[in-house]
Amino acid sequence: VGTAAAEGVRVEGSWTLDGEPAAFDVSETLFEVEAAGGAVTVPGFVGNNTECGSHAGTSACPVFDLTWLSYRIRMSNGMLGPLVDGTYPAFFGAQPTLDEMSGNLTFTPAAGLGGDAVLQVAMQNTTAAVNVTIRTLPTSFAPTLSLPGGASVTANENDAVNISISVDDRGGFGGDEMSFLNWTYAVSTDAAGLVSSAAFDASCYAADTTGCTLALSLLAHRFGNANITITAQHGALGTVTPFGVSGSSATVALTALRTNDPPSLKLASEYLIISQGAGCAMTRVGQGAALPLFCNTSTPLRNEYMHFAYDISMGPFEAQTAVSCFGGAALESCENQTGTFTVTPHDAAAAATLFTELPLMTAEGSLIFTLNDAHFGDAGFTLQLFDDGDPPLNVTLNFSLFVLNVNRMPTLSVPPNVSVVQGFNGTLATPLVNTFDYPASFSTGRHEPSGFQNWSFTISSPSDAAFFLPGGLPSISNDGFLTFSLAPNVEGRVSLSLFAQDTGGTDRGGIDLSQTYEFDIVVRDANAPPTFTLSRGVVAVPEAPVVLTRVVPNFASDIRAGPDSERGICAANEGQNCVNQTVVFVVDYVTVSELFTVLPSIDAWGTLRFAAAPSQSGSARVYVRAEDDGGTDPSSPITNSSSLHDFAIVVQPADRAPSFALRRNVSCLADDEVCGCPALTQPQNSIPACGVLDGR
Incomplete structure (x- = not known):
């Protein structure tokens, strides 16, 4: 029985018994029951029956009448149909009964049929009555x-x-x-x-x-x-x-x-423009535009561009952070991927030339590389970010690095002194700056090959312009040769300076000027040639049967190395330009050398020595000159040699008896048994003196 829809009521009537009004109570006026076909008992439906009094439980108790007044059938849509007066027996498998002794109401609803039935409960012989609704509900x-x-x-x-x-x-x-x-x-x-x-x-x-x-x-x-x-x-x-x-x-x-999504990222620039040898750079994202990036210059030539790659993602909600999980879900429900960067050069050989440490990308997106200070140029790279999803996916971007040449300072080697003799006028035979010895003696800059740039030299005004003729001031050609014209009779030292400038310019902090180099032109006295005098033009000696050395003292006289300053005879103010030179004699040529066993020579004191061949006579001419040790100078036409002198040596023959020989003697005919030519009358005669006649 379901919950009552109305509370119990007190029912009173006009009939009395033993002087008390007729009355009874009902526990409920609406019963909801399941339309399942089973018997339903409502205990104590009628209670508090005062009329039974001392007759309770006897036939003296009141009797109740049960009367159906009306009904409504519940339709298939769940709604109740119209109210119909009377009774519908099909509502109940067993009609309601009321036990007056216990007050229990009993009835059996029909199975599967729902609706409302109104039952009147009335006490007999009184006016006490109440209407009770029995509602049968569906079984779902x-x-x-x-x-x-x-x-x-x-x-x-x-x-x-x-x-x-x-x-x-x-x-x-x-x-x-x-x-x-x-x-x-x-x-x-x-x-x-x-x-x-x-x-x-x-x-x-x-x-x-x-x-x-x-x-x-x-x-x-x-x-x-x-x-x-x-x-x-x-x-x-x-x-x-x-x-x-x-x-x-x-x-x-x-x-x-899980469905893997490709990673993604952005680059701060598609290309970097870097100065050669720089440890930091200015990146350009378009013509005329510049994007400075943070970089670490603690290591020379090592560039570290922080956040060169940014907005790095392994894919939506695929990172290793809780905030990447949708709706704040637990980290375990996210994909928690990590990524790996690769940087691959388009041209491995070109990249290896430009960098001593090839570009790499850190997990945080920093681009790191180390430049090779000796090279410049450009290199392209492919950047890939791989995730560790299933299957692994990647994103690919390209960027380029341009390493621009930075002009380095020219270097050159300049001797501290250039020595010439008085009266020099022209170009030194040896270059002042040896541009041909590149880059040891001269270079337009470190790591710049020969021919990469052009250059020029600038020479300063001399410390004393009077050393030079008008229009003859020192100048230097691009190949390093020094040209000047000295004024007459000057000697001493004049100072100048020199620097080089190449054509590399000064962009990006380049240096196109060398240091300034100082040097002196030292003008010294010209070495005067030595002089001497031969005592005679002919030296005659008799023929000798054996080797005999001939000595002619003072054959050369008045021997001078040059002026007094070259002979150690110096004035007080001549200083280091005063020297004491030594003179030697040189025999350049002897016309008939076979006439001598010991060729002619002259010592420093002028003594002539020679030895004629034994039993030989004749004459020979000797050519001789003097040399000092003052040296020669290619810048001067004057040498350390005197003019050439010559003299004759005559070896006079000894007096001997005359001799002769017959040209031909005939001693016999060929058919003689003993036939021969006599001995030559003169051993010196080389022509046959005798012949054998044939057949007569």
Whole structure:
């Protein structure tokens, strides 16, 4: 018996018994019972029956009459039909009875039939009566659901998931009388927000539905497991709550698989323009525009561009931080990926020339490389970021590094002194700056090859312009040769300075001027040639049968190395230009050298020595000159040699007896047994003196 819809009442009538008014109580005036066909007993329906008095439990108690007054049948849509007077026996399998002794009301509702029946309970022989409504409510049978696609579904994250539901038995009141089902779903998961939304299609709400679909939307970039519980429930019968089970559920196990998204990043610039040898740079993102980046210059030539790559992402919600998880979900429900950078040169050989440490990218996006100070040029690179998803994905970007030449200071080697003799006028035979010895003696700059740039030299005004002729001031050619014209009779030292300038310019801090180098031109006295005098022009000696050395003292006289300053005879103010030179004699040529066993020579004191060959006579001419040790100077036409002198040496023959020979003697005929020529009369005669005549 359901809960009463009205409270119990006190029923009083006009009939009295033993002087007391007729009255009785009923516990309820509305009974809700399940229309299941079973007997229903309402205990103590009638109570507080004062008329029984001392007759309680005897036949003297009052008798009650039960009368059906009206009824309403509940229709299949759950609403009550119109009120009909009278009785409808089909409402009850057994009609209501009232036991006056216990006050219990008993009746049996008909199975499967619902509605309201109004029963009047009246005490006989009195006017005490009350109307009681007995309401039979439907018994609800739960719908039977099944899942044609199975109890588990697997999908990728961000996919649309459709779950098919079959209604095998709609259940309801009185068989299949419900006009519709109410549908709900519930998601149970540790991956918060995995299912972003869900909706049942219209067929779920049809009155005769046999199946429908629940469409789920999965949140992008989330993965995990969830249980989807689907419940179908009968609609309410107006304001009536039926007995039984109004709904049933089916559960689907959902698995959302991880779907890897490619990583992404941005570059601060697609190319860097760097000065050669720089440890930091200015990057350009367009013509005339510049983007300075932070860099670390603690290591020479090592560049570190912080955040060259930025907005680095392994994919939406795929990083290793809790904030990347949607809706603040636990970190375990995010993908927690890490990334690896690779930097690959387009031309490995060119990159190896430009860098001693090839560019690399740190996990934080810093670009690091070390320049090779000796080279400049450009190199392109491919930057790739790989994630560790399944499967691994990557993003590819390209950037270029341009290393611009920075002009280095020219260097040169300049001797401290240039020595020339008085009267020099012209170009030194040896370059002042040896530009041909590149780069040891001269260079337009460190790491700049020969021919890379042109250059010029600038020479200062001399410390004393009087050393030079008008228009003869020192000048230097681009190949390093010094030209000047000295004024007459000057000697001493004059100072000048020199610097070089190349054509590399000064852009990006370049230096095109060398240091200034100082040097002196030292003008010294010209070395005067030595002089001497031969005592005679002919030296005659007799022939000798043996080797005999001839000595002629003072054959050369008045021997002078030059002026007094070259003979150590110096005035007080001549200083270091006063020297004492030594003179030697040189025999350049002897016309008949075979006349001598020891060729002629003259020593420093002028003594002539020679030895004629034994028993030889004749004459020879000797050519001789003197040399001092003052040296020669290619800048001066004057040498350290005197003019050439010559003299004759005559070896007079000894007196001998004359001799002769016959040209031909005939001693015999050829047919003589003894026939021969006599001996030559003179051994010196080389012509045959005798011949054998043939046949006579």
